[in-house]
Amino acid sequence: MRDGRVTALAAGAALVVASAFVRSDFVAMLFVWVAVNVLLTASFRFVTLIGELNFAIAGFVGLGAYAAGCATTMLDAPFVVSLAAGAAAAGLVSLAFGWVTLRSKGPYFLLISFAFTEVLRLVYTQTSAIGGNSGLVGIFPPAWLTGYYPATVLALVLAGLWVLHRLENSDFGRILVAIRNNDLIVQSVGLDVHRTKVLCLAVSSAFAGLGGALLAHANNVISPGDFGFLLAVFTLAYLKVGGEGHFAGSIVGATLLTLLAQYALGFGAFEHVFYGGAIVLVVLLMPEGIVGRWAAWRARRAGAAHARGPEA
Numbered sequence: 144m145r146d147g148r149v150t151a152l153a154a155g156a157a158l159v160v161a162s163a164f165v166r167s168d169f170v171a172m173l174f175v176w177v178a179v180n181v182l183l184t185a186s187f188r189f190v191t192l193i194g195e196l197n198f199a200i201a202g203f204v205g206l207g208a209y210a211a212g213c214a215t216t217m218l219d220a221p222f223v224v225s226l227a228a229g230a231a232a233a234g235l236v237s238l239a240f241g242w243v244t245l246r247s248k249g250p251y252f253l254l255i256s257f258a259f260t261e262v263l264r265l266v267y268t269q270t271s272a273i274g275g276n277s278g279l280v281g282i283f284p285p286a287w288l289t290g291y292y293p294a295t296v297l298a299l300v301l302a303g304l305w306v307l308h309r310l311e312n313s314d315f316g317r318i319l320v321a322i323r324n325n326d327l328i329v330q331s332v333g334l335d336v337h338r339t340k341v342l343c344l345a346v347s348s349a350f351a352g353l354g355g356a357l358l359a360h361a362n363n364v365i366s367p368g369d370f371g372f373l374l375a376v377f378t379l380a381y382l383k384v385g386g387e388g389h390f391a392g393s394i395v396g397a398t399l400l401t402l403l404a405q406y407a408l409g410f411g412a413f414e415h416v417f418y419g420g421a422i423v424l425v426v427l428l429m430p431e432g433i434v435g436r437w438a439a440w441r442a443r444r445a446g447a448a449h450a451r452g453p454e455a
Contacts, residue, residue, distance in 0.1 A: 174293040175361045177401045178300040182354045183374075184381040184393040185307050189347040191387055192316065193340050194323035195248070198375040199240065199256035200351050202263040203233040205370030207352025208359040209273055212282040215360070222285045226299075226356045233352025234345050241341035260372050267367035278366030282359045296357050303350050308390055310346065319343055384425045386432020395434050 183204060190197040211229035214220040220228065244255045268276050284292050310316050318339055321329050326336045359365050377400075385396020400422070407418040429436045 171293045172361065173402075173405065175296050175357070177398050178293075178296050179354045179358050179361075180378075180381060180397040180401045181394050182300045182303050182357075183351055183378050184385070184397040185304055185390070186347045186350040186354065187375070187378045188382055188387060188390075188393050189307055189311070189350075190344055191382075192311065192319040192323060193343050195245075195340075196253050196379065197256055197344065197347065198253055198372060199237075199259045200347070200378060201370050201372055201374035202256075202260040203237055203348040203351040204355035204358070204374060205260075205263055205267065205365075205367075206236055207233040207355030208365045208370065209267065209279065209355075210352070211356030212279045212359045212365055213273065215283070216279065216281050222288070222360070225360070226353060229356025229359075230349045230353040233355070234349035237345045237348030238341060241344040242337075245337060245340045245344065257372055257375075260370070260375065264367045264371050267370070274366070276367065278364055278369075279359075280364045282363050282365065284360045292361065296361065299353070299357065303353060304394070307346075307350065311390060315339075380422050382432075384422060384432060386429075386434035386436070386438075388431060389434040389438060392432050392434040396432065399433070 183200065187197060187200050190200075207229035210232035211225040214225040214228040215222070240259060244252060244259075247255060267273060273279050284295075288295055311319075318329065318334065322336055322339060329339075330336045355370075378397075381396040381400050382393060383396070384400055385394065386392030400418075403421060404418055407414045407421075410417045425433070431439065
């Protein structure tokens with residue numbers, strides 16, 4: 144386990160260093176898109192620990208993007224302050240949203256979160272102060288980050304992944320899984336299930352807001368259409384393809400499908416057929432996801448080796 148963490152840390156550091164030397168604008172943006180999608184998928188997965196699918200993540204990404212964008216364009220706030228504003232806006236709104244809605248479960252919560260995302264998108268379109276349908280423009284990172292923005296995004300995403308991983312493997316994470324398995328048992332030992340679920344949603348949403356803030360500064364312009372329910376659908380696809388049972392599934396699924404989406408652009412009118420077909424094939428052939436299949440293969444191999452025993 145420790146060797147795996149060291150390997151992951153070394154790989155992440157190597158990616159950060161490599162991205163700092165990228166001079167192709169397209170490759171630099173690809174680094175950013177992959178990193179942000181990985182963070183959003185990990186944030187989405189964090190709420191699945193309590194057994195819920197949070198389609199409101201698209202709304203919280205939008206809140207983070209607009210809060211950071213307004214801080215940069217209207218208030219001329221420092222970059223760090225803008226990012227913090229994006230994370231804080233999403234996290235604080237999610238506290239109120241979760242407190243009201245997380246008394247429902249399963250498809251009821253999913254439908255409410257879907258409606259919340261669409262309501263927020265309509266609010267953006269009707270608010271002229273943030274550009275309405277035309278969107279908010281001029282969201283640029285500071286000049287001193289020119290050429291190093293992808294490395295900055297990667298570093299922040301790696302920090303976010305580290306926090307989410309530590310939380311999942313802490314006592315708090317074990318309580319979340321226990322709630323998913325049977326919340327009545329958790330409540331019977333004196334723990335406040337509702338408050339714990341709200342806190343879980345707030346943590347996830349804060350990182351989603353950070354992802355939105357990073358994306359806004361990368362694209363320099365945002366519009367309401369960027370934060371519709373399809374964003375949540377794609378995030379769910381990333382998680383299912385990678386494997387929701389393993390933390391690494393968020394990384395693998397988001398990375399592969401983001402890169403595949405760029406490759407699919409070369410198919411022209413058949414882009415969506417190719418991309419959708421690839422997702423369907425993976426889900427049908429590997430319902431446990433790529434990482435889940437890999438873990439199962441390793442477990443079978445280790446079991447077979449143990450059954451053979453030490454060689455003479």
